[in-house]
Amino acid sequence: MAAAPITSAIFGATGLVGAHIVTSLLTLDAFGTVHTITRRAPKQASDAALSKKLDAIVEKDTELxxxxxNELLGSSTDSKTAPSTVFSALGTTRLAAGGIANQWKIDHDLNVEIARAAKAAGVKTFIFVSSAGTRSLMARYLPYSKMKNGVEDTIKELGFDQAIILQPGLILGDREVEHQGAGAFKALVNATGHISKGWHDSLGQEAEVIGRAAAHAALLASQGKAPSKYWVVDTTAIVKLGRDEWKF
Incomplete structure (x- = not known):
């Protein structure tokens, strides 16, 4: 008997990585309804082929x-529409948020609230897109690292049946608003590809590859194939799952 389709909810669905997670889930037969909660409708909502499984909830107030x-998780008695898997690729920048305090509210506080609500409602699998290198001796004290590490630690402490933490390097791809100084770093990473593919893969990964890796990891977890209950998917594993072994 075929397994029931995986129902999911995604935060950060209009961001660079989140949008690719949504597309990956919508194109994989193993996933059923895909709920998104965003300030504006995801681009997939206007695609007739992709939107069939998409439930796009638009709410401009992030506090809601x-x-x-909770409404999705608690009010539905239909296992086909209640999410069993929650993804968060939610994040902003200090500049876009209007300061570090406001960035903390999104990158840390809101992600923590989402994880806690998911756990309280019985969500089995939680996937968080974090960042590589945040626990190094030099980086761990930076505000950005503290945000990511705080969310990771909370997810681990909550004890989901399956937690998956993706830790990409520099995220490559075209953003609507580019991060300050990211253009130069992207050019440097892309230049390494002419020297060594391995160097390039370890330094930066395409957003599409990261999105596919998140979906692939969730699928493996649903099949009982995750290597551990708390699975950290590093840059090497991201490339493996999202590019080299992406056969769907």
């Missing part, structure tokens, strides 16, 4: 996102 998630 966790209540919206």
């Amino acid at each position: 996102w966790v209540p919206k998630l």
Whole structure:
């Protein structure tokens, strides 16, 4: 008997990586309804082929996102529409948020609230897109690292049946608003590809590859094939799952 399709909810669905997670889930037969909670409709909502499985919830007030998630998780008795898997690729920049305090509210506080609500409602699998290198001796004290590490630590402490933490390097791809100084770093990473593919893969990964890796990891977890209950998917594993072994 075929396994029931995996129902999921995604935060950060209009971002560079999140959008690719959504597309990956919508194109994989193993995934059923894909709920998104965003300030504006994801681009897939206007695609007739992709939108069939998409439930796009638009809510401009981010303070209402966790209540919206609770509605999805608590009010539905239909296992086909209640999410068993939650993804978060939610994040912003200091500049876009208007300061480090506001960035902390999104990158840390809101992600923590989402994870806690998911656990309280019985979500089995939680996937968080974090960042590589945040625990190094030099980086761990930076505000950005503290945000990511704080979310990772909370997810681990919550004890999901399956937690998956993706830790990509520099995220390659075209953003609507580019991060300050990212253009030069991307050019440097892309230049390494002419010297060594391995160097390039370890330094930066395409957003599409990261999105596919998140979906692939969730699928493996649903099949009982995750290597551990708390699975850290590093840059090497991201390339493996999202590019080299992406056969769907």
